[in-house]
Amino acid sequence: MTTSAERNVVQHGELKRSITTKQLYFYVVGDVLGSGIYVLVGLVAAAVGGAFWMAFLAGVAIATITGLAYAELVTKYPQAAGASLYINKAFRSPVLTFFITICMLSANMAAVGSLASGFVRYFSGLVGLPANAIWGATAVALVFVALITVVNLIGITESVVANVVMTFIEVSGLIIVVIIGVIALVEGVNDPSVLLQFTADAEGGSAVLAVLAGVSLAFFAMTGFENAANVAEETINPSRAFPRALIGGMLTAGVVYVLVSIAAALAVPIETLAGKTLLEVIRADLFFIPAGVMLVVFGLIAMIAISNTTLVTVVAQSRILYGMARENVVPAIFARVHPARRSPYVALLFGAAIVGALLVIGAAIRTSQGGLPADEQLDIVDRLATITVVFLLFIYALVIVACLKLRGKDESSDTYRANTPLLIIGILGNLTVLAYTLIDDPEALFWVAGLLAVGLVLYLVQNFFGKKKPPAEKPVGATPSDMEL
Numbered sequence: 001m002t003t004s005a006e007r008n009v010v011q012h013g014e015l016k017r018s019i020t021t022k023q024l025y026f027y028v029v030g031d032v033l034g035s036g037i038y039v040l041v042g043l044v045a046a047a048v049g050g051a052f053w054m055a056f057l058a059g060v061a062i063a064t065i066t067g068l069a070y071a072e073l074v075t076k077y078p079q080a081a082g083a084s085l086y087i088n089k090a091f092r093s094p095v096l097t098f099f100i101t102i103c104m105l106s107a108n109m110a111a112v113g114s115l116a117s118g119f120v121r122y123f124s125g126l127v128g129l130p131a132n133a134i135w136g137a138t139a140v141a142l143v144f145v146a147l148i149t150v151v152n153l154i155g156i157t158e159s160v161v162a163n164v165v166m167t168f169i170e171v172s173g174l175i176i177v178v179i180i181g182v183i184a185l186v187e188g189v190n191d192p193s194v195l196l197q198f199t200a201d202a203e204g205g206s207a208v209l210a211v212l213a214g215v216s217l218a219f220f221a222m223t224g225f226e227n228a229a230n231v232a233e234e235t236i237n238p239s240r241a242f243p244r245a246l247i248g249g250m251l252t253a254g255v256v257y258v259l260v261s262i263a264a265a266l267a268v269p270i271e272t273l274a275g276k277t278l279l280e281v282i283r284a285d286l287f288f289i290p291a292g293v294m295l296v297v298f299g300l301i302a303m304i305a306i307s308n309t310t311l312v313t314v315v316a317q318s319r320i321l322y323g324m325a326r327e328n329v330v331p332a333i334f335a336r337v338h339p340a341r342r343s344p345y346v347a348l349l350f351g352a353a354i355v356g357a358l359l360v361i362g363a364a365i366r367t368s369q370g371g372l373p374a375d376e377q378l379d380i381v382d383r384l385a386t387i388t389v390v391f392l393l394f395i396y397a398l399v400i401v402a403c404l405k406l407r408g409k410d411e412s413s414d415t416y417r418a419n420t421p422l423l424i425i426g427i428l429g430n431l432t433v434l435a436y437t438l439i440d441d442p443e444a445l446f447w448v449a450g451l452l453a454v455g456l457v458l459y460l461v462q463n464f465f466g467k468k469k470p471p472a473e474k475p476v477g478a479t480p481s482d483m484e485l
Contacts, residue, residue, distance in 0.1 A: 019231060019234050019235040019236060019241075020236055020241070021236075021237075021240070021241040021244060021245050022245075023164060024228060024231075024235055024241055024242070024245035024246075024249075025244070025245040025248055025249050026164040026167045026249075027164075027167075027228055027231070027245070027249070027312065028225055028228050028245055028246055028248075028249025028250060028253070029167055029171075029249045029252050029253050030164070030166060030167030030170065030308045030309075030312065031224035031225065031227050031228065031308075031309060031312040031313075032063075032221075032222060032224050032225055032249065032250060032253035033167070033170060033171060033174065033253045033256060033257075033305070036220060036221025036222070036223075036224075036309075037174065037221055037256075037257060037260060037278070038173070038277060038278050038302045038305055038306070039118060039277055040217055040218065040220065040221045041260070041261065041264055041273070041277065041278055042273050042274055042275045042276035042277055042280065043217050043275060044056065044214045044217045044218045044261075045264070045265070045270055045273045045274050046199070046274035046275050047199070047210065047213040047214045047216075047217055048198060048199060048210045048211055048213065048214035049197050049198040049199035049210065049270060050194035050195055050196070050197040050198075050265045050270050051195060051196055051197055051198055051207075051210075051211070052214050052218075052261055052265065053195065053258050053261035053262050053265065054211050054214070055211050055213075055214025055215045055217070055218045056214075056218045056221075056254075056257045056258055056261050057254070057257075057258050058211060058214075058215045058218075059215045059218040059219045059221070059222045059257075060222060060250070060251075060253075060254030060257060060258070061254075061429070062215070062219070062222075062426060062429035062430060062433065063219065063222040063223070063225060063250060063254075063396075064247065064250045064251060064254065065400075065422050065423065065425060065426035065429065066225075066226075066396045066399065066400060066426050066430065067225050067246050067247055067250045068247065068418035068419065068422060068423065068426070069399050069400040069402075069403035069418055069423055069426065070082075070225070070226060070228075070229050070242075070246060070399065071242050071243040071246045071247060071416050071418065072403050072415070072416050072417060072418045073086045073229070073399070073402070073403055073406070074229050074232050074238060074242040074246070075238065075239040075242060075243065075414060075415045075416040076406065076409075076410045076411065076415055077089060077232075077410070078232040078233060078235065078238035078239065078242075079232055079233050079323060082104070082226055082227075082229035082232075082316070082319070082320060082323070083100055083104055083226060083229070083395050083398075083399050084097055084100050084101040084104060084320060084323065084324050085323055085324070086399055086402045086403070086406070087100050087398060087399065087402050089402070089406060089410075090401070090402035090405045090406050091402070091405075094463075097324070098330075099452070100395060100398070101320060101324050101330065103388070103391040103392075103394075103395055104317075104320050104391075104395065105317055105320055105321070105351075106388055106391065107223075107388035107389075107391055107392055108227075108313050108314075108316055108317035108320070108351075109317060109351060109354050109355050109358065110358070110387075110388050111309075111313050111388070112145065112148075112310055112313050112314060112317070112351070112355045113141075113355050113358045113359055113362070115306050115309055115310040115313065116141040116142075116144050116145050116310065116355070116359060117137075117141060117359075117362075118306050119140075119141065119144050119303055119306045119307065119310070120137045120140050120141050120144070122299045122300075122302050122303045122306070123140055123303060124137060124140075125299055126296065126299055126300070134363050134366050134367055135363055135367075137363075138359055138360065138362075138363040141359050142356055142359060142360075144307075144310075145310075145352055145355050145356060145359070146352065148307065148310050148311055148314050149314060149348055149349070149351075149352040151311060152311070152314050152315055152318065152343060152348050153338070153343055153345055153348055154343070166304050166305070166307060166308035166311070167308060169301060169304045169305075169308075170301060170304055170305035170308055171256070172301065173278075173298055173301035173302065173305065174256055174259075174260050176282075176287065176294075176298065176301075177260050177263050177264065177267075177278055177281050178259050178260060178263045179263075179287070180263060180267050180281055180282075180284065180286050180287055181259075181260075181262060181263020181264065181266045181267050181281075182263070183267075183286045183287070184263070184266040184267035184284070184286055185266050187286070189266065189267060189284070189286065190265065190266050190267070190268075190269065192266070194265055194266070194270065195262060195265055195266070197270075198210045198211075199270075212432070212433070212436050213436070213440065215433055216389075216433055216436055216437045216440065218257075219389065219393070219433055220389050221257070222250075222253075222254075222257075223389075223392055224309065224312065224313070225246065225249070225250050226316075226396075226399075227312050227313060227315065227316035228242070228245070228246055228249075229242075231315060231319060233319075233323075239412075239414035239415065239416070240414065242416070243416040260278075263281070264278065264280075264281050267281050267284050267286060268280050268281055268284055277302075278298070278302075279295065279298065279299070279302075282294045282295055282298045283295070314348070314351060314352075317347070317351045318343075318344050318347035318348045318351055319344065319347075320347075321334040321344070321346075321347035321350065321351070322334055322335055322337075322344035322347050325347075333346050334346055334347045334350065387444055387447045387448060389437065390434060390437055390438065390444055390448060391448070393430050393431075393433055393434035393437070394430075394434060396426075396430045397426075397427050397430040397431050397434070400423050400426050400427045400430070401427065403418065403423060404420070404423060
């Protein structure tokens with residue numbers, strides 16, 4: 001029999017609260033421990049040297065401090081939309097809020113496209129798909145995105161359960177790498193002193209700049225924790241669950257990152273690992289299972305890890321659209337919820353369509369550049385993913401500022417309060433990495449300007465032609481407990 005609370009939830013298009021603290025913890029761990037650690041280790045090693053674990057440690061520290069701000073804001077505003085909502089609450093600027101929404105959506109959609117491309121690389125290695133089969137690979141990527149979208153359309157509970165299962169699988173792959181590192185240490189494959197060595201020519205020989213270069217790369221692997229804020233409205237007792245799950249999950253992921261980095265440096269020469277993936281650790285053939293078998297097993301684990309990250313990212317992008325539609329920032333159609341599955345289906349389908357378009361455009365560009373060397377071909381999805389790191393660093397710093405600005409507002413006895421000095425350090429950390437990234441890659445500024453111009457056009461279109469959704473009224477006869485569901 002349907003209760004009055006359930007009828008109110010359905011009538012007013014609210015999401016279903018079903019995520020427990022444990023599920024949220026694994027949700028965070030699975031998102032942060034996604035494909036980044038499987039792909040970016042070699043790039044960070046190339047930038048820093050054997051001490052590249054320090055770059056991951058620094059990235060973990062900055063990201064965790066940022067997570068403290070998210071934990072405080074979630075306990076105040078347990079609603080979908082994350083950073084866009086917090087900045088809207090703090091600054092009350094429609095232009096700034098819309099800009100942040102565009103940045104977050106760009107980051108999420110580009111990330112999904114990049115993850116789909118990464119999935120195809122592992123898939124191609126298992127089935128023997130040739131590297132020049134551009135449209136075949138694109139078809140696989142499109143099917144992959146479609147399947148992830150279907151899982152999310154089924155419902156958030158099913159999505160989170162799938163996330164928990166895949167988290168255990170992807171962590172098992174990282175445990176294998178750590179075990180190989182222990183074996184390498186015992187057998188003396190590499191001298192442990194390699195862990196304190198920096199690339200001789202990295203940034204003029206400066207250890208600090210070398211680590212900073214590594215942080216700029218490693219930080220992308222630490223992103224994803226903010227996605228948890230976008231399911232706040234679907235979490236049971238968010239004021240209690242979020243601080244524990246968010247900070248605990250990030251610290252767990254950080255420890256794993258550092259251990260995996262140390263293991264990789266001990267098992268494989270840095271010049272071999274530089275620019276490569278964790279498959280190089282498997283190829284070292286130090287595990288008790290033959291390398292040929294392990295390459296297949298590890299490839300499957302990496303594909304599952306990528307699927308896990310993609311699943312969470314798709315959840316986040318749909319909740320951003322859903323939440324900001326309710327705030328009258330984007331068209332109200334994105335706030336529509338499926339009457340049976342309680343999922344924001346319009347936002348999910350729109351996100352899948354945009355990602356699909358990016359993949360097709362990328363394939364078309366690669367086809368037109370077939371005569372150029374591989375390193376000169378433009379991959380628009382990967383490039384957009386790189387640029388969104390710049391946006392994310394800016395957004396993270398702004399979220400911390402919003403957290404401090406909202407102190408004393410909308411607080412209750414259940415509100416979590418982050419340490420103020422740590423938050424200030426977090427602002428400086430995010431801005432430092434942002435400044436270094438822009439100085440190191442000044443061409444990024446042109447892409448940033450282009451995205452800002454697109455965002456301005458979309459804002460003007462929404463402002464003049466978009467339909468405004470009136471604020472939701474409390475239903476007659478509804479109790480406070482009804483409205484909290």
